[in-house]
Amino acid sequence: YAADTKGMLKSLWELPGQCARAWELGMAAQLPPAGQFKHILVTGLGGSAIGGDFLRVYAARRLGVPVVVNRDYVLPEFVGPHTLVFAVSYSGNTEETLSAYARAREKGAALVVLTTGGRLGEMARQDGVPVITVPGGIAPRSATGYLFLPTLAVLYRMGLLPDPGQEVHECVSLLQSMREELKPEVPRDSNPAKMLAAGFYNRIPVIWGSSGTTEVVAQRWKGQINENAKAPAYWNVFPELNHNELVGFEFPGELLRRLYVVILRDPHDHPRVQKRFAITREIMEGAVAGVVEIMARGSGALARLYSLVYIGDYASVYLAMLYGVDPGPVRVIDTLKARLA
Ligand code: PA5
Numbered sequence: 157y158a159a160d161t162k163g164m165l166k167s168l169w170e171l172p173g174q175c176a177r178a179w180e181l182g183m184a185a186q187l188p189p190a191g192q193f194k195h196i197l198v199t200g201l202g203g204s205a206i207g208g209d210f211l212r213v214y215a216a217r218r219l220g221v222p223v224v225v226n227r228d229y230v231l232p233e234f235v236g237p238h239t240l241v242f243a244v245s246y247s248g249n250t251e252e253t254l255s256a257y258a259r260a261r262e263k264g265a266a267l268v269v270l271t272t273g274g275r276l277g278e279m280a281r282q283d284g285v286p287v288i289t290v291p292g293g294i295a296p297r298s299a300t301g302y303l304f305l306p307t308l309a310v311l312y313r314m315g316l317l318p319d320p321g322q323e324v325h326e327c328v329s330l331l332q333s334m335r336e337e338l339k340p341e342v343p344r345d346s347n348p349a350k351m352l353a354a355g356f357y358n359r360i361p362v363i364w365g366s367s368g369t370t371e372v373v374a375q376r377w378k379g380q381i382n383e384n385a386k387a388p389a390y391w392n393v394f395p396e397l398n399h400n401e402l403v404g405f406e407f408p409g410e411l412l413r414r415l416y417v418v419i420l421r422d423p424h425d426h427p428r429v430q431k432r433f434a435i436t437r438e439i440m441e442g443a444v445a446g447v448v449e450i451m452a453r454g455s456g457a458l459a460r461l462y463s464l465v466y467i468g469d470y471a472s473v474y475l476a477m478l479y480g481v482d483p484g485p486v487r488v489i490d491t492l493k494a495r496l497a
Pocket residue numbers: 201202203204205244245246247248249250253295296297298383486489
């Protein structure tokens with residue numbers, strides 16, 4: 157195993173505590189001025205943006221206004237005084253997010269910043285924009301609790317979202333019990349994350365979620381495998397993938413034998429989508445190296461979401477270990493950022 161220089165395993169172990177602290181940070185945060193908001197927009201990149209997608213999926217059935225996630229320098233035309241914008245950058249120095257923040261200010265949007273500091277923290281303080289300062293020292297993608305849960309607390313305190321406090325509590329307890337099953341000391345046969353990593357090893361992970369439930373988790377697993385294990389991975393969603401990707405599984409020859417497919421499931425998946433899982437498996441099984449299904453745990457939406465995120469996060473770190481790479485540094489992203497400077 158390569159060294160875990162950024163302490164990714166430690167961060168994973170500490171995720172339940174991070175979620176509890178993140179909620180408190182949001183409950184204590186300064187709020188932006190109240191307004192009649194027509195949309196909520198989260199702007200960020202990579203590990204700082206995925207929390208926006210968590211919010212988008214979580215809030216879809218609870219908020220009266222749409223949540224849009226923006227991963228760009230610019231903002232959609234609709235952004236204006238009736239938009240509440242969360243500008244999120246763990247480092248506070250991501251150029252796309254700095255640019256989007258400046259545009260949001262120009263357009264008169266209400267803003268809240270989540271960051272450890274950096275240029276974004278400085279700009280927000282100078283502008284009098286509320287800043288939720290989250291603890292530094294971990295990889296941005298390990299900080300999803302810090303970068304997501306405060307947004308729920310802010311929306312709740314602004315009267316835009318029903319109280320998610322009980323769901324946060326359930327989520328924290330569930331993660332505390334799950335980590336006992338997922339930790340490195342638990343051998344592969346009893347550790348679902350290690351079993352997944354073994355399935356992914358020397359294969360191409362293909363992660364499938366479903367619209368409105370697990371879609372964002374599929375995206376998260378893909379990103380975690382890329383960044384932690386430094387390996388390719390792909391994701392898609394039901395029912396859309398039944399209208400295109402499935403056809404690719406007719407491809408003759410050995411190519412498909414390199415694919416290892418995971419179907420992420422949630423008890424709230426649409427009944428017709430559940431039927432699609434079974435038929436899709438029947439059609440493609442035998443063509444690929446393996447197909448496994450992972451079911452969300454817990455009762456509340458937050459716990460179900462994070463239960464799947466947690467398994468995927470651990471699996472990606474175990475895959476890094478199988479490949480002998482350090483899960484922490486993302487040198488190619490650093491190189492690219494340096495070359496752009
Ligand atoms: O997880 C990572 O390291 C990346 O995906 C970063 O989140 C991404 O490059 C954006 O940086 P930041 O989160 O500091 O804005």
